[in-house]
Amino acid sequence: MSIASFCGELISAELYIGDVPEEKTLPALAFPPPRIADSPGNLVSFRKTYTLVIKVFEETDSKAFTTADSIADAIRAPRYRIPCLAEDGARTGEFIRIDKLDLQMGGTGEAQLTLEWSRQIGFERETYEKVNTVTVTERMKSDA
Numbered sequence: 001m002s003i004a005s006f007c008g009e010l011i012s013a014e015l016y017i018g019d020v021p022e023e024k025t026l027p028a029l030a031f032p033p034p035r036i037a038d039s040p041g042n043l044v045s046f047r048k049t050y051t052l053v054i055k056v057f058e059e060t061d062s063k064a065f066t067t068a069d070s071i072a073d074a075i076r077a078p079r080y081r082i083p084c085l086a087e088d089g090a091r092t093g094e095f096i097r098i099d100k101l102d103l104q105m106g107g108t109g110e111a112q113l114t115l116e117w118s119r120q121i122g123f124e125r126e127t128y129e130k131v132n133t134v135t136v137t138e139r140m141k142s143d144a
Helices: 002-010 061-076
Strands: 014-017 028-031 035-040 045-057 081-085 091-097 100-105 110-122
Touching (some): 002 014, 061 100
Antiparallel strands (some): 028 045, 045 110
């Protein structure tokens, strides 16, 4: 996951992707599955909007907030762009463009950083057999 890797490079913390165990090592970053909402985009595509809540766990509230804010600043600085990674971890040259970023406290020693971004995805298109030759036969009407 590109976002988890981006955050993991910034903060020395245990990364939890998916479920978060009850007993966790602090500091920790948790990446549950994002919420996905879709809507029609235009005549040829639809829009998927992703909302990811990154949970930042620290010993104190102030440390959790400071850590989450430093991640938020690292996302803001490169114009809200996070590099996409291939399966092998290599950068693809593409980016996730964050549309909305929100930071709030979660619970004791927990801050939540909410990221929202969208993608336009093309509808499947029907394929038709192409016409190679068109023959037009013309008939003239006689005045007789």
